[in-house]
Amino acid sequence: xxxxxxxxxxxxxxxxxxxxxxxxxxxxxxxxxxxxxxxxxxxxxxxxxxxxxxxxxxxxxxxxxxxxxxxxxxxxxxxxxxxxxxxxxxxxxxxxxxxxxxxxxxxxxxxxxxxxxxxxxxxxxxxxxxxxxxxxxxxxxxxxxxxxxxxxxxxxxxxxxxxxxxxxxxxxxxxxxxxxxxxxxxxxxxxxxxxxxxxxxxxxxxxxxxxxxxxxxxxxxxxxxxxxxxxxxxxxxxxxxxxxxxxxxxxxxxxxxxxxxxxxxxxxxxxxxxxxxxxxxxxxxxxxxxxxxxxxxxxxxxxxxxxxxxxxxxxxxxxxxxxxxxxxxxxxxxxxxxxxxxxxxxxxxxxxxxxxxxxxxxxxxxxxxxxxxxxxxxxxxxxxxxxxxxxxx
Amino acid sequence: xxxxxxxxxxxxxxxxxxxxxxxxxxxxxxxxxxxxxxxxxxxxxxxxxxxxxxxxxxxxxxxxxxxxxxxxxxxxxxxxxxxxxxxxxxxxxxxxxxxxx
Numbered sequence: 001x002x003x004x005x006x007x008x009x010x011x012x013x014x015x016x017x018x019x020x021x022x023x024x025x026x027x028x029x030x031x032x033x034x035x036x037x038x039x040x041x042x043x044x045x046x047x048x049x050x051x052x053x054x055x056x057x058x059x060x061x062x063x064x065x066x067x068x069x070x071x072x073x074x075x076x077x078x079x080x081x082x083x084x085x086x087x088x089x090x091x092x093x094x095x096x097x098x099x100x101x102x103x104x105x106x107x108x109x110x111x112x113x114x115x116x117x118x119x120x121x122x123x124x125x126x127x128x129x130x131x132x133x134x135x136x137x138x139x140x141x142x143x144x145x146x147x148x149x150x151x152x153x154x155x156x157x158x159x160x161x162x163x164x165x166x167x168x169x170x171x172x173x174x175x176x177x178x179x180x181x182x183x184x185x186x187x188x189x190x191x192x193x194x195x196x197x198x199x200x201x202x203x204x205x206x207x208x209x210x211x212x213x214x215x216x217x218x219x220x221x222x223x224x225x226x227x228x229x230x231x232x233x234x235x236x237x238x239x240x241x242x243x244x245x246x247x248x249x250x251x252x253x254x255x256x257x258x259x260x261x262x263x264x265x266x267x268x269x270x271x272x273x274x275x276x277x278x279x280x281x282x283x284x285x286x287x288x289x290x291x292x293x294x295x296x297x298x299x300x301x302x303x304x305x306x307x308x309x310x311x312x313x314x315x316x317x318x319x320x321x322x323x324x325x326x327x328x329x330x331x332x333x334x335x336x337x338x339x340x341x342x343x344x345x346x347x348x349x350x351x352x353x354x355x356x357x358x359x360x361x362x363x364x365x366x367x368x369x370x371x372x373x374x375x376x377x378x379x380x381x382x383x384x385x386x387x388x389x390x391x392x393x
Numbered sequence: 394x395x396x397x398x399x400x401x402x403x404x405x406x407x408x409x410x411x412x413x414x415x416x417x418x419x420x421x422x423x424x425x426x427x428x429x430x431x432x433x434x435x436x437x438x439x440x441x442x443x444x445x446x447x448x449x450x451x452x453x454x455x456x457x458x459x460x461x462x463x464x465x466x467x468x469x470x471x472x473x474x475x476x477x478x479x480x481x482x483x484x485x486x487x488x489x490x491x492x493x494x
Contacts, residue, residue: 047443076441132453132493134462136446178441181471247469 031055031139036213040067045136049073050213054141059305060286062335062342063116064144066206071213072121072142072227074185074248077176081233083209083217088156088201092170092238094191096161103217106151107203110159114149115198116339117223118307119230122253122276126379133379140284145305145340148221150202154195157239162195165241167267169194171220174233183247187229189222190265191239198223198310198338201234223338224310225263226276226380228253243267249275252378259374260381261367262309278309281363282383283316283343288357290388300347302329302357307340311365316343322356323371323385329359347390355390430485433478441470451490458493459486 034044034052042052050071058068083103091098101109120143127137136142157169168188176184193199200221202210210216215232222229228248243249254273262278269275283306294300306313312334317326332342347355362368369385425431425444438444454462463479463486466472474482 044445045449046445049442127449134450134453134458137449177470179471179473182441183469251469 036071038067038211039071039213042068042070043139043141045138049076049078051136052213053138054144056140056286056289059141059144059284060303062333063146063206066146066208066211066214069119069144069146069205069211069214070121070142072136073175073232075175075177075182077178078233079174080212081174081217086217086235088218088234088237090156090160090237090239092240094163094166094239094241095157096163099156099160101156103203106156106201106218110151110155112149113152113200114147114204115200115221115223116145116147116336117221117310118143118145118279118338118340119221119227120279120282120307122226122228122380123378125382128382129373129375129379131375133375133377135379142227145307145335146205147207148200148202149204149207150200150218150221152197153199153201153220153237154197156201156237157194160239162191162239163241166191166239167241168239168244170238170240170244170246171229171231171234172236173215173219173231174235185231185248186244186246187231188240188244188246188249188268189229190267193222193225193263194239224278224308226253226279228276253380254378255376255380259376261365276380279307280381280383281308281313281361281365281367281369282306283359283361283369283386285357285359285386285388288388288390291391292388293391293393294347294349294355296349296352296392298349300349302345302347302359304343304359305340306343306359306361308361308363308367309365310338311363312337313341314362314364316341316359316361318343318345319358320347320355323358326360349392352392355392356387357390358385358387360385426489428485428489430481430488434482434485437472437474437478437482438466440472441466447486447490451492453493454486455491455493456483456487459483459491 031043033041035041036050043055045051045053050073052071054068054070086103088101123135124138124142126135127139169191170188172186201218202221203218218234220231249268253276255276257274265275265277283304285304287303306316316329318329319326329343329345360369369383371385373384460483463483467474
């Protein structure tokens with residue numbers, strides 16, 4: 001196997017080895033794997049800035065382990081942060097008393113809370129779009145489910161005496177661009193979403209401190225909203241009475257206005273485009289890939305995950321006859337409304353032939369996975385019904 | 394700086410300016426297609442990102458798509474590109490990495 005080793009010693013220092021010949025599990029054998037420090041091999045979409053996707057086999061667990069959780073960055077300068085000297089500042093025109101908090105203060109001066117939630121990149125599945133659209137060509141694995149623990153953002157905002165005129169809360173992290181002309185990655189939330197009891201400043205993930213590549217020492221967790229808002233390496237929070245004008249709000253992560261359901265971020269919306277916000281109801285088969293063979297008479301079950309914006313999964317239907325008929329799958333343990341829900345359906349292997357499998361989830365919010373893709377320029381919100389073809393032999 | 398760049402030297406210089414250093418093992422050339430404009434393309438693109446984006450985006454790209462991307466890199470992200478360099482990079486990318494029909 002030929003290997004290319006890249007060593008980048010930055011202020012933060014990062015190291016990656018790409019094994020060019022390494023192949024993923026069956027069904028993903030076109031995807032090259034790469035390894036970031038502290039991670040097991042992931043599907044390498046880009047080395048720098050690091051964009052690494054979780055292989056399908058690692059999405060089968062109830063909680064996605066930290067060392068296989070996907071990694072997504074826009075900017076290439078990513079410092080390693082010393083937790084002892086890290087500070088979080090909270091300010092802006094709409095706070096009564098600006099704060100500077102150490103990690104110790106965040107850990108000890110606020111109520112500790114935890115919740116399970118799916119973190120899904122806005123562009124998850126972009127690489128599956130027809131027609132193809134530019135961007136990181138993600139497959140199914142720019143997502144994961146984790147148990148996040150930390151403090152409520154609203155407790156911190158209240159400590160800073162957030163004012164009634166607050167319109168948006170603006171978040172910056174420690175990652176920065178290489179060139180001075182590149183916009184820093186800064187995002188905003190509507191004040192009401194920032195004050196939601198489920199919006200967290202997370203300090204830990206699955207019972208361990210946040211991994212470097214997932215935002216150590218503190219990141220935003222906005223359950224039910226796509227990953228773009230989950231700002232990593234959080235350093236600066238500003239509360240403002242007007243809409244934030246930055247590139248990553250005004251020009252990026254936007255959808256055609258009215259094209260999709262979900263929360264409307266009114267202060268950022270124009271007649272033409274609107275920010276992506278909530279995750280759409282979706283599902284993923286984790287037990288099989290298309291082309292898999294089942295032995296006749298053997299016990300087999302289709303399994304996977306279903307998730308939504310936090311309304312909660314109402315049901316998952318499975319068809320094995322090309323969408324002619326549907327049956328409800330058995331749902332697994334409820335890990336919380338923002339988590340994904342496992343589903344399971346026994347497969348009939350009594351006769352040789354093809355099973356045309358389709359899965360569609362429905363949410364308590366009244367939506368169901370659609371059959372056709374709503375094409376949009378940035379390649380977001382692919383939640384169409386997934387199909388796989390299995391052969392009983 | 395003017396004229397065609399030597400990618401490794403340019404890269405090293407730029408990364409040094411950004412407080413970074415890089416070492417690339419010599420046995421694995423950065424795998425972009427040979428042709429006029431290749432070195433310039435590598436030298437400019439790799440300032441901010443690795444090269445996987447080029448082949449991986451090819452199926453979504455045609456000449457208009459690459460033009461839009463190059464303009465975005467220049468106007469929105471501050472990529473240092475003269476008009477002549479942009480043209481050379483466009484010709485190279487369109488010539489080798491336009492897969493969209």
